[in-house]
Amino acid sequence: MKPVTPDSALAAVVGSNPLPRTELTKKLWAYIKKNGLQDKKVRTQINADDKLKVVFGGKGKVGMFEMTKLVSGHVS
Numbered sequence: 001m002k003p004v005t006p007d008s009a010l011a012a013v014v015g016s017n018p019l020p021r022t023e024l025t026k027k028l029w030a031y032i033k034k035n036g037l038q039d040k041k042v043r044t045q046i047n048a049d050d051k052l053k054v055v056f057g058g059k060g061k062v063g064m065f066e067m068t069k070l071v072s073g074h075v076s
Contacts, residue, residue: 005075006024013020013027013031032052046064
C-alpha cells in the first residue's frame with residue numbers, strides 16, 4: 001500500500017514517519033491497548049485521552065468505525 005503521512009495531531013500517537021495505512025492502524029490500536037482506552041463494557045467504543053481527543057475532533061468517546069473516518073482526516 002502507498003504510505004500516508006500523519007499530520008502533527010496524529011503523529012503524537014503513531015509517529016511522524018510515512019507508513020502504510022495498515023501499519024498506521026496497527027500502531028493506533030497498540031496505543032489504545034497500551035493505554036487501556038478501549039471501553040471495558042462496550043468494546044467497540046474508544047475512550048479518548050488528551051492526544052486522541054485532538055485526533056477525534058474533541059470527542060471523548062468514539063466507535064471503532066467512526067474512529068477510522070476521523071483518522072482519515074489526519075493523513076495525507
